[in-house]
Amino acid sequence: MSTADNFVGIVVHAGGNVKGLFGPRFLPGVVAYLARHGDGTSPEGTPEVKAVVCVKQVVAIGDEIAFTDDGKSVDGDYLDHAVNEWDVVAVEEALRMTEAASAAGEESEVVVVTVGGEENEEALRRCLAMGAQRAIRVEGQSGALLDPLTVARRLAPVVAREAADVVLCGVQSSDSVQAAVGTMLAELLELPRVAVVKEISLDRADGTATVMRELEGGLVDVVEVDLPALLTVQTGINEPRYATLRAIKQANLKEIEVVEPSQDAPGCYEILRIYAPPRGEGAEMLEGSPAEVAARIVELVKARLS
Amino acid sequence: MSGTIIVAEHLQGRLRDVTRELVTAAATLPGPVTVAIVAREPERIAAQAELEGVNEVVLVRAGGDEFENDVYQAALQALIAQRAPEVVLVGFTVGGMGYAPAVAARLSCGFASDVFGLERRDGRLVCRRAFYGAKVHGEVALPAGRTSVVMVRPTVFAPAADGASTSRSDMSIDPVTPRARHLRFVEAPQSDVDITTADFLLSIGRGIGDRENVERFVKLAEQMGATLSVSRPIVDAGWMPAARQVGQSGKTVKPKVYLALGISGAVQHLAGMKTSGAIIAVNTDPEAAIFDVAHYGAVADLFDVADELERLF
Ligand SMILES: Cc1cc2nc3c(=O)[nH]c(=O)nc-3n(C[C@H](O)[C@H](O)[C@H](O)COP(=O)(O)OP(=O)(O)OC[C@H]3O[C@@H](n4cnc5c(N)ncnc54)[C@H](O)[C@@H]3O)c2cc1C
Numbered sequence: 191m192s193t194a195d196n197f198v199g200i201v202v203h204a205g206g207n208v209k210g211l212f213g214p215r216f217l218p219g220v221v222a223y224l225a226r227h228g229d230g231t232s233p234e235g236t237p238e239v240k241a242v243v244c245v246k247q248v249v250a251i252g253d254e255i256a257f258t259d260d261g262k263s264v265d266g267d268y269l270d271h272a273v274n275e276w277d278v279v280a281v282e283e284a285l286r287m288t289e290a291a292s293a294a295g296e297e298s299e300v301v302v303v304t305v306g307g308e309e310n311e312e313a314l315r316r317c318l319a320m321g322a323q324r325a326i327r328v329e330g331q332s333g334a335l336l337d338p339l340t341v342a343r344r345l346a347p348v349v350a351r352e353a354a355d356v357v358l359c360g361v362q363s364s365d366s367v368q369a370a371v372g373t374m375l376a377e378l379l380e381l382p383r384v385a386v387v388k389e390i391s392l393d394r395a396d397g398t399a400t401v402m403r404e405l406e407g408g409l410v411d412v413v414e415v416d417l418p419a420l421l422t423v424q425t426g427i428n429e430p431r432y433a434t435l436r437a438i439k440q441a442n443l444k445e446i447e448v449v450e451p452s453q454d455a456p457g458c459y460e461i462l463r464i465y466a467p468p469r470g471e472g473a474e475m476l477e478g479s480p481a482e483v484a485a486r487i488v489e490l491v492k493a494r495l496s
Numbered sequence: 497m498s499g500t501i502i503v504a505e506h507l508q509g510r511l512r513d514v515t516r517e518l519v520t521a522a523a524t525l526p527g528p529v530t531v532a533i534v535a536r537e538p539e540r541i542a543a544q545a546e547l548e549g550v551n552e553v554v555l556v557r558a559g560g561d562e563f564e565n566d567v568y569q570a571a572l573q574a575l576i577a578q579r580a581p582e583v584v585l586v587g588f589t590v591g592g593m594g595y596a597p598a599v600a601a602r603l604s605c606g607f608a609s610d611v612f613g614l615e616r617r618d619g620r621l622v623c624r625r626a627f628y629g630a631k632v633h634g635e636v637a638l639p640a641g642r643t644s645v646v647m648v649r650p651t652v653f654a655p656a657a658d659g660a661s662t663s664r665s666d667m668s669i670d671p672v673t674p675r676a677r678h679l680r681f682v683e684a685p686q687s688d689v690d691i692t693t694a695d696f697l698l699s700i701g702r703g704i705g706d707r708e709n710v711e712r713f714v715k716l717a718e719q720m721g722a723t724l725s726v727s728r729p730i731v732d733a734g735w736m737p738a739a740r741q742v743g744q745s746g747k748t749v750k751p752k753v754y755l756a757l758g759i760s761g762a763v764q765h766l767a768g769m770k771t772s773g774a775i776i777a778v779n780t781d782p783e784a785a786i787f788d789v790a791h792y793g794a795v796a797d798l799f800d801v802a803d804e805l806e807r808l809f
Pocket of ligand 1: 361362386701702703704726727729741744745747757758759760761762763764768779780781784796797798799
């Protein structure tokens with residue numbers, strides 16, 4: 191069997207219901223994946239285990255807020271930045287996967303990808319400092335809120351090109367709470383997928399991973415998924431490492447690849463307006479010193495429990 | 497294009513509450529409401545989906561007994577192809593997250609998730625959802641002329657009541673070979689604390705800062721005669737067992753008093769406690785979403801308040 195047959199064999203088994211397998215757009219990625227896995231050997235210099243992690247620099251609003259003139263986003267001066275909590279655990283998980291491979295003498299690589307403006311490179315550098323080898327930024331307008339389909343479409347060609355064994359995304363971002371980009375990206379790449387995963391064990395010999403999907407109420411669904419796959423990662427799966435000062439310095443020197451996105455098709459929604467919701471309307475606010483607040487709390491508790 | 501299709505969510509033979517809520521959400525939209533049940537033997541669940549406001553139940557015979565995302569995706573795509581609904585409603589749940597966005601990507605549908613309000617306006621579906629970590633609300637318009645897939649936030653709409661028997665139809669789809677296969681369920685481990693039966697919960701969140709502080713609140717809860725509960729980050733960090741977690745992936749609680757210290761009020765937390773008798777929230781951030789569901793709120797440092805509570809008990 192030729193290498194190509196072999197590969198198609200995997201995919202057909204993996205996704206009998208999927209027509210078209212990999213679109214021609216993603217062919218370079220397929221060829222690269224084949225080069226690594228098709229005949230069981232790996233060309234020199236290409237990693238044996240490769241994970242791509244999609245990350246987002248999220249924003250948080252402080253105590254005050256002001257909107258941009260068009261009423262469609264929050265003024266950047268009122269925002270703090272951080273790497274999305276779910277993405278940090280995804281990066282940690284990828285690092286652990288590849289470190290396990292490295293310990294077994296295999297080559298491995300973690301690549302992080304984001305969509306956003308130049309200021310979002312801060313998030314990529316944090317991931318590099320944690321131990322990711324390479325970082326890619328797909329150009330995106332600074333500060334604009336993007337719909338999840340647009341984000342997934344911008345990520346797709348870049349992630350496809352990397353031809354990873356595993357693509358990880360956070361379940362959701364803490365600022366937009368859409369829980370959609372990962373699952374959309376998997377579909378665009380025609381990758382098997384599982385959402386909301388809190389444990390991953392790879393069985394690369396078998397071409398599968400067994401994952402724990404965490405459902406409502408804490409019930410766990412044990413799922414076997416064909417590789418390569420995209421998994422969206424839930425917090426609690428690991429305790430992410432801190433980067434050392436030295437690693438942070440080194441990460442600041444690394445080059446970040448910047449990719450221009452292809453022309454956007456219309457997204458899955460258009461933002462009409464955003465607004466500050468009425469906050470705490472139904473709540474009676476307890477004023478005064480901490481002692482007064484505590485005294486009121488005690489009163490309220492006693493009244494309710496009697 | 498017309499009408500609304502609701503994809504029923506069921507687990508171990510039982511229809512989940514979120515499906516009833518979707519029926520109520522659909523009542524605000526024009527056109528008939530259809531509930532689709534995807535399962536190996538959908539007729540076993542069909543009677544549970546005969547709810548007030550439902551015009552038709554479609555039995556989609558596909559897959560196994562339990563959820564698999566490729567099966568649901570294929571089923572929903574077939575439903576959209578055959579029936580061209582104006583709107584598809586799916587719960588913003590772990591199950592929904594596994595396939596609804598994929599369908600939207602495949603068919604280039606309009607899509608919005610964690611939606612808590614929806615209406616038709618000028619020929620488009622307008623959805624309300626939060627941005628910037630629940631601090632800001634927004635209105636998004638989904639494109640006209642194609643099906644909109646909307647994932648609705650659980651516990652916002654009231655569950656629809658049982659209805660009279662509705663018409664049923666069958667639909668078959670091409671066989672699906674799932675690339676992600678359900679193997680088994682693992683129940684959350686048993687625990688000797690049951691936060692769901694407590695009258696008074698003292699609940700702590702990430703605002704407590706450090707592991708060293710946990711002990712203090714264990715003691716405070718004891719002093720106050722409360723049961724200690726927590727938000728998810730406290731469990732993720734390994735500071736408290738999962739049995740004490742309140743929220744969507746933890747326990748749903750309804751104590752007489754819920755005292756929340758340093759909890760922001762993320763949707764998945766609120767889903768588990770917002771029907772509590774009296775909610776008292778202490779948070780340094782006046783814009784914290786917890787104040788939306790609180791009956792009493794204090795913008796204060798939780799440690800200062802804890803100092804005083806320790807003195808009073
Ligand atoms: C599928 C899924 C399921 C989930 N299930 C759950 C669940 O079951 N339960 C759950 O809780 N979460 C759940 N989450 C996570 C949820 O989205 C939030 O991340 C989480 O609830 C945040 O917890 P928190 O409010 O303690 O932390 P944060 O959001 O970090 O809030 C901390 C708060 O403390 C305040 N604060 C800080 N210092 C002080 C101080 N000194 N005094 C007073 N206030 C202070 C801050 O202002 C802030 O509001 C789930 C997420 C997903 C994706």
